[in-house]
Amino acid sequence: MTQAALLARSSDYVTPPWGDLEQAPFINACVEIDTPLDPHALLFVLQKIEAKFGRDRAKELRWGPRTLDLDLIAYDDVSIQKPELTLPHPRLFERAFVLVPLAEISPDRAIGGRSVASALAGLSTDGIERLTDD
Ligand code: AMP
Numbered sequence: 417m418t419q420a421a422l423l424a425r426s427s428d429y430v431t432p433p434w435g436d437l438e439q440a441p442f443i444n445a446c447v448e449i450d451t452p453l454d455p456h457a458l459l460f461v462l463q464k465i466e467a468k469f470g471r472d473r474a475k476e477l478r479w480g481p482r483t484l485d486l487d488l489i490a491y492d493d494v495s496i497q498k499p500e501l502t503l504p505h506p507r508l509f510e511r512a513f514v515l516v517p518l519a520e521i522s523p524d525r526a527i528g529g530r531s532v533a534s535a536l537a538g539l540s541t542d543g544i545e546r547l548t549d550d
Contacts, residue, residue, distance in 0.1 A: 419461060420449040426517035432543040434513070443547070446489065446517040455491045459501050462486040489514060490527045504528050512539040 426446045433439045451458055469484040489505045496503040504527045508514055515536040518525075523533040 419453060420451040420458075422447060423450055424448040424521040426520040428547040429513065429517055430545045430547060431513035431516075434511075442513065444513045444517055446514070446521055448521055455488065455494055455496060455503060456501055458491070459488055462488065487514075489518065490525075509535045510539075512536065512541045512544060515539060516541055516544050 424447065428443050428445045431442050431444050433441055453461065463486075466484050466486055471483050471485075487505055488501070488503060489508055491503050494503050505514070508527065509530065515532060519532045519536050523531070525532050527535075
């Protein structure tokens with residue numbers, strides 16, 4: 417069974433490390449997919465992909481280095497308020513490193529009543545650089 421069709425993919429962005437720890441920059445990107453999976457099933461698949469890329473949450477510090485971090489930003493207009501899955505993502509509007517790639521593929525998308533582009537306009541994008549192919 418097809419679990420997802422890729423509808424859009426942003427460029428990759430180098431972004432300054434997040435949190436207090438000294439660590440290498442992150443690479444961030446956003447994708448938009450069409451999937452028959454419900455939000456919980458989709459998150460489960462994302463966590464299996466993280467594990468395949470060597471992610472072991474038991475051994476890492478919060479906001480420290482990680483091999484791969486896949487977050488669900490929004491799912492249609494679904495609202496879920498549970499610790500294991502909060503939608504839209506609770507820190508979405510604080511994070512330019514999410515909004516910059518999201519605005520590239522979906523600037524007019526409204527999430528929780530705010531457009532992505534207008535939310536981004538209120539944040540600093542210092543240090544975020546789009547990676548080019550060359
Ligand atoms: P992190 O290590 O920062 O990716 O946090 C992952 C934890 O946040 C997991 O235990 C998830 O169950 C939970 N979580 C809650 N909402 C979301 C979301 N929208 N996307 C990804 N993980 C989420």
